[in-house]
Amino acid sequence: MLRVETILREDSPTVINVHFFFSYIMEIDVDKVPGPKSKKLLEKNKRINGGWSLPVPTVYSEGEGCYFKDVDGNVFLDFSSQIATKPLGYSHPALNKVLEKYDEAPVKLAGQDFLTEEHVDLIEELIDVSPPRLNSAFLVNSGAEAVENALKVSMDSETVSYGVSFNNAFHGRTLGALSFTNSKPVQKKGFWSFPARNIPFDKSAPEVLKKVIEKEGKEPCFVIAEVIQGEGGYNFPPEGILKGIRKITREKDTPLIFDEIQCGMGRTGEWWGFQNYDVEPDVFSSAKALQVGATVAPKESFPEDPGALSSTWGGGSLVDMALGKEIIKTIREENLLSNCKKMGEYLVKRLEELSEKHSHLLDPRGLGLMCAFDLPDKEVRDHLANHLVRKGVIVLGAGQRTIRIIPPYIVSKEEIDEAIRVIDESLDAIREELPPADSYAEHTI
Ligand SMILES: Cc1ncc(COP(=O)(O)O)c(C=O)c1O
Structure with missing residues (x-):
């Protein structure tokens, strides 16, 4: 017993x-x-x-x-x-209480096309715990999709170039996210890749990034980083590298994406990992603890054309969205x-x-x-x-x-x-x- x-x-x-x-x-x-x-x-x-x-x-x-x-x-x-x-x-009692509300089908809808209150509520709660400039979010099913959409909102169709990520990074297994993943060869072996350049997750990162840009002769489309590398070995950023990368990406007008899927949502004692290092990205991805995937960015960074971003099930699981919202609320209240x-x-x-x-x-x-x-x-x-x-x-x-x-x-x-x-x-x-x-x-x- x-x-x-x-x-x-x-x-x-x-x-x-x-x-x-x-x-x-x-x-x-x-x-x-x-x-x-x-x-x-x-x-x-x-x-x-x-x-x-x-x-x-x-x-x-x-x-x-x-x-x-x-x-x-x-x-x-x-x-x-x-x-x-x-x-x-x-x-958790707070989550059990949420679940009691959803004891009848349907609990899953075609969320991007058929809006529900849960969808809007979760976005509102999520941006409420995000920096004010990052005032809008797009909900999807998984972490990899949240990364895919972070890449998409960072892309500039006028200047198709390349993206930069870090050695030992993990960003997911869909092809775009996988192209910028470098944690284990088995994850990439045999699969096609987007144009990607890798830089070390050590003190040399800002200098190496400058050299990559010089060698390529054009700016990258984006730089993507986990603030603290998860799957790649729980590697913490050496002092100053995130600020160094932020400075260069600002100078070059290159979007900086932080992948907060493992280190975000409060695990480090701040809502987002980057808040420990006093560096703010242009876009970030969240998932795991949030229960759904989310790409968070300023509203003006998202495409204006309807349908440019969508997903049948994105923002469609009422239970997951209600749990995500309650998790944020409970983290705060407790x-x-x-x-x-x-x-x-x-x-x-x-x-x-x-x-x-x-x-x-x-x-x-x-x-x-x-x-x-x-x-x-x-x-x-x-x-x-x-x-x-x-x-x-x-x-x-x-x-x-x-x-x-x-x-x-x-x-x-x-x-x-x-x-x-x-x-x-x-x-x-x-x-x-x-x-x-x-x-x-x-x-x-
Ligand atoms: C930092 C990071 N990015 C992306 C992903 C991919 O998330 P998912 O497995 O939900 O697609 C993970 C999953 O482990 C992750 O840790």
Whole structure:
């Protein structure tokens, strides 16, 4: 039987962190995951699903707070927030209340052509938490589509040239977005590409951008960047590079796009990642935590001709749009930006302590609840991530050798302590099998 506990956070007037009692994750053991039902479904999926990737080795059944239970009854502490899509964790009361309203079909309409109140409400809420100049948004289905439309609104049909993105960037898998993605070769292999130039995500970026423009003899159509690189390895921008890029793009009148799909919507403790670096883009993309995709830009940047941008299902899922709006409202009402900052600092401090004990745990880092650490190489990283999942803590890899730690914004100190205990024990458990930390080759991004 599951026990449920309620924790009151000091800085929230309303809040509630309902979660399965800790002892349940302690019951999980390496040989229980995946359980028999999960195993069967995972095998079937591998046989019939065309979009095969490497899912977490368990099949979701239901969740509450930062925890979810799989179809075999194993309970996990989800420190991946389902790849940043669950800012309020599972079954948040405010979101459950929204869902009660949508208990009859249709909950999905052809949203760009048949307008609903939810559509306008979400745009209004979204631009309300965005810089005043970025006063308009276009809703689509996914992150990749939000990026596609960010590229489109930045394109100038008079001067078809090239776009610039960064080494290790990830912007999605549709062909336009993929052309500017450089995080893993497997994502691009064999697919066509738009004219793209890549620059390093390091201190040299502004200088290299200038050289690219000089060599091409014309300005790029746009520069696109993740403010903090996600999929490519949780790489934080070296001091000054975003401002340097902003300066050049202003001088050249080149639109600067920030892809906020992973780092935006409050995860870093600010609404948007770029607000931590005092740099404003001309266009930005959002998705994941927002529940739908959105391209945000000044109204005058969008095409005037009706139909130039559209999508049958864009702005069409009433439930997703109502949830997106409620998520923004709840983040505000429950002071969750402040919780992201506070809990993020605590999490990084605990990871730093662990890195003193475990020489294989390298470079603990984070901003708000966008946290990560490295392992000496990919093999050790995959081994640890696998071990953690089998011990009840869900984490995901990023880049070549990084583990990202991105709990829901409602996470408590006790839950962080629990995850740290499991990481600590797992590093102890696998250490025997590993060569000493200093015997690995130096890694660069
Ligand atoms: C920064 C970034 N951009 C774009 C995308 C693509 O989003 P989606 O998978 O919803 O198409 C992702 C997804 O991981 C992302 O992290």
